[in-house]
Amino acid sequence: MSTVLICPYFGKLPNYFEYVLKSCEYNKKINWILITDDKRKFNYPKNVRVIYMEFYEFRNLIQKNFEFMISLKTPYKLCDYKPIYGYVMRNYIKEYEYWGHCDIDCFFGDLFKFIEEPMKLGVDKIGYLGHLTLYKNRQDINERFKLPLKGKNFKDVFTTDEILVFDESFTELSMNTIYEHYGFEMYKKPIFADISCLYYDFRLYKYNEKFSYKLERRTNRVFIWEEGKVWSEIKDGEKEEFGYVHFQKRSISIPESKIENRIKFLLRPNEICLDYNIDKELKIKYRKLFYKPYFNQKIKAIKFRLRRKRNEN
Template sequence: MIHVHLGPLPPWFQLFLISAAANPLYHWLIFAEHPVPSTFRKNISTSVLTRKKLEALINEKTGIAVSLSNPYKVCDLKPLFGLLFEEHLQSYAWWGYCDNDIILGRMDQFLKPEWFDRYQIISTYSGFLSGPLAFYRNTPEINRIFRQVPTWEKIIKEPSCQGFDENLTGHPAGKKWTDILFFPFSIPGIISSDNYFRPGIKEILYQYHWKIKKRQAGKYGMYDMTDIAHAVERIQKNTALFTNLLASDIYFERTGLKKWVMVWDHGRLTEKITGKEMLAFHFRKTKAEIGDIPLPNCNKLNRFTLTNKGFHA
């Protein structure tokens, strides 16, 4: 699993590492501008990678000169990680990427071994290719599959984040009324695809939008990695798998879960109120409210909780 971070490390970074270290079957390659505490288990390797060195690496591997003045531009680079860091991946059959505003649960309990035998790309979102957490088979073809987007060079050169890893800003799919009106609305199918909760109307409409995009993959050309994943799956079955395993605070809002308490306990991640165990939790919205985290020695921490107010011991 590859994680690249530009800028100062956020206050929750050690908690992310603790949850990663509790998954010994997965090896983590952390590249950051600032030194990362190296007191964790052997399944986490850390390296200092400055902005300038990353820019030089991109130029070396792709021939493109880029400016990474915006740290969030790393999101557009995720599909390129297999190429950029290929020297680090030679002994691995798979690689993936993961954001740091995520707490991981027991990955081996949710990610089935047969998936890694069968598929080439695994998404932890059901509607589109998941930017916060996804997996790619480590082959030359898959590591360069991003090149199927004709404008990929232009996207990478753009200073601001374009959403290339998930859904490109300004993508035309689902924007026309004809695209919406003539698409079969399968509520039972959307409900049955949810791993954790019975979705309400907000979640149903949200997933409906992504089902439209899936059906239209390639209709307007290839814009992003979601287009590619849907298109290759259409051509050859069992190429890309879309699961609904990554929960988030925004997902909770859409499903009507107004109060929630995420409990990480010796590697197990559970939503306390519902009792649901989860693969991972993305606190995308909550992180804006998190300042300093007054927790005891993180290196020996075996349990902590997260609410919309922040982390607690």
């Protein structure tokens, strides 16, 4: 199945970006479209197409598709627009059977292995989180974001500065709730390792069929990428392979030597390591009593709830 993932990113690409590209390179059956204003030279593989564009140009590209004025002042608000990339970029993705959106803070394993089954079944939507979701590339499917739900519709999302999490909300108006309400096909089996940003050590969110999730107990988990596969290992030797690992909101140090000719690396909570001993790694306990991102996210969540409460009143 021909597949393309769309990833707009404005500003300086992260220091670990070459490692992301290396993980893309091994996914021969998947293509990427990166839209960015960072014109530095990187080792882009053949399956990654780069479109250089300023943020205002991308905003104008979206605006051309709507008669009302959209609200899109900062790139952060793009999370609400992810589900419409297939609609606004239809001229860029005509030859693909599936399109999707993804984040830059992901290392990809054998992604096709995890999405091949639902694609063969012709499932309309694969996934339900903003860091990677796929849609069948068909006009009626690409326009489902327009469907109303409980007296609201996409215009309510695209005319406010507030982040409404249209790409992945499980309760408010979103592509997930639209698909659930109208009974559209959606593949819910997790194919990813979603690392919590609240803790320094690697703790995964575990999801079920009803979109609810819980945070796993502490482990000495590390991630290994090798020749196009990514998996985690923990202290008792347990291994688990994933389609990709999402390591949001982390500062990652990288080695001085380049990744170009390397075929494997290890991801610690704070760095990428090219040379390592896995037995020694699994004995290290990565802990921090005070982890600043935890408090930042908690404060942000409180502000969000207060803002929503004021708007409701």
